[in-house]
Amino acid sequence: MLSQLKTAPKVVGVKQSKKAIRDGSAAAVFVAADAEARVTRPICELCSEQHIEVTTVETMQELGHAAGIEIGAAVVVMLRTQP
Numbered sequence: 001m002l003s004q005l006k007t008a009p010k011v012v013g014v015k016q017s018k019k020a021i022r023d024g025s026a027a028a029v030f031v032a033a034d035a036e037a038r039v040t041r042p043i044c045e046l047c048s049e050q051h052i053e054v055t056t057v058e059t060m061q062e063l064g065h066a067a068g069i070e071i072g073a074a075v076v077v078m079l080r081t082q083p
Contacts, residue, residue, distance in 0.1 A: 005068075012073050017043055018046060020077045030055045031044065032074050034058070035075070040074060
C-alpha cells in the first residue's frame with residue numbers, strides 16, 4: 001500500500017491528518033517510527049478510536065519519499081477515492 005501513496009490523494013501533516021481521520025475520509029494512515037511520539041501518539045489513538053489501521057514506516061525520510069515530497073513526514077493519510 002505504501003507504493004500507492006505517491007499517486008493517491010493524500011494529506012501530509014498532523015493537523016490535516018487528524019481532520020481526515022475524524023471526518024471519515026482516511027483510507028489508510030502511515031506514521032514514521034522515528035517521528036517523535038508526542039506527534040504520532042495522538043494520531044495513533046485517534047485511529048484506534050475510529051478503527052483505522054496504522055501502518056508504521058521505518059523513517060520520516062522514507063515516508064516523505066513514498067508520499068512524493070522532498071522532506072520527511074511524520075504522518076501521511078491516504079484519502080478515500082470518491083465513487
